Amino acid sequence: MDHRKWIGIVLAFGLLWAISAPAQGQEGGVLWVDRFAGSLNAEGIPEGWTLEKNKGPQSKIALGKENDGFFLYLRSVQDNFGLRKELSFEIKKFPFLQWRWKVKELPKGGDVRKRETDDQAGQLYILFPRFPAMVNTRSVGYLWDSTAPVGTRGTSTAYSKMKYVVLQSGPEKLGQWIHESRNVYEDYKNLFQEEPPTVGGVLIFINSQHTQSSADCFYGDIFFSATMPKK
Numbered sequence: 021m022d023h024r025k026w027i028g029i030v031l032a033f034g035l036l037w038a039i040s041a042p043a044q045g046q047e048g049g050v051l052w053v054d055r056f057a058g059s060l061n062a063e064g065i066p067e068g069w070t071l072e073k074n075k076g077p078q079s080k081i082a083l084g085k086e087n088d089g090f091f092l093y094l095r096s097v098q099d100n101f102g103l104r105k106e107l108s109f110e111i112k113k114f115p116f117l118q119w120r121w122k123v124k125e126l127p128k129g130g131d132v133r134k135r136e137t138d139d140q141a142g143q144l145y146i147l148f149p150r151f152p153a154m155v156n157t158r159s160v161g162y163l164w165d166s167t168a169p170v171g172t173r174g175t176s177t178a179y180s181k182m183k184y185v186v187l188q189s190g191p192e193k194l195g196q197w198i199h200e201s202r203n204v205y206e207d208y209k210n211l212f213q214e215e216p217p218t219v220g221g222v223l224i225f226i227n228s229q230h231t232q233s234s235a236d237c238f239y240g241d242i243f244f245s246a247t248m249p250k251k
């Protein structure tokens with residue numbers, strides 16, 4: 021199954037309750053998604069997250085620590101899977117999303133603009149469920165693509181309510197931690213030309229099955245904030 025079709029299905033069944041679920045991890049003007057300082061549960065999944073689509077035997081989910089902090093590590097070997105965390109809040113109140121990520125291996129020939137090569141190492145989606153969720157859930161995705169230029173914006177080739185922005189592209193920054201900051205509220209309005217519904221969750225995804233290759237991505241310190249981050 022195409023990984024973006026899969027995302028559409030899990031949105032429908034996994035996020036219906038999240039429309040009324042309370043926001044988690046609020047600290048003043050910050051709403052934490054995760055610091056990744058916890059542990060994996062008995063199923064090998066970070067506490068507080070849900071596995072979306074069973075991963076293959078060679079793929080990997082891990083938590084670790086480097087000098088500059090804790091991280092989540094995903095590796096895909098001709099595979100596609102992800103982790104979802106439910107949150108519920110108004111994006112206008114916490115519009116600024118910040119995180120850091122690092123990629124060491126990109127899917128060979130991956131290109132979000134073509135369905136047959138639609139593989140990315142780094143994928144972070146903000147989910148906006150709206151009834152009926154099966155056909156009406158929106159998502160804003162931030163990608164580290166292999167080929168599509170930085171700044172590319174578009175619509176998923178498999179799911180029309182999934183929009184994306186390419187933030188990093190190609191091998192130039194491989195092995196480096198990159199800090200990102202996005203105004204999700206403004207991105208949603210620009211991509212969908214409407215006011216956003218309530219946030220329902222965050223999805224981290226990775227895939228390399230279309231290109232029959234492998235990829236990995238590290239994530240650290242994902243959070244929303246009420247005010248613009250200081251440079």
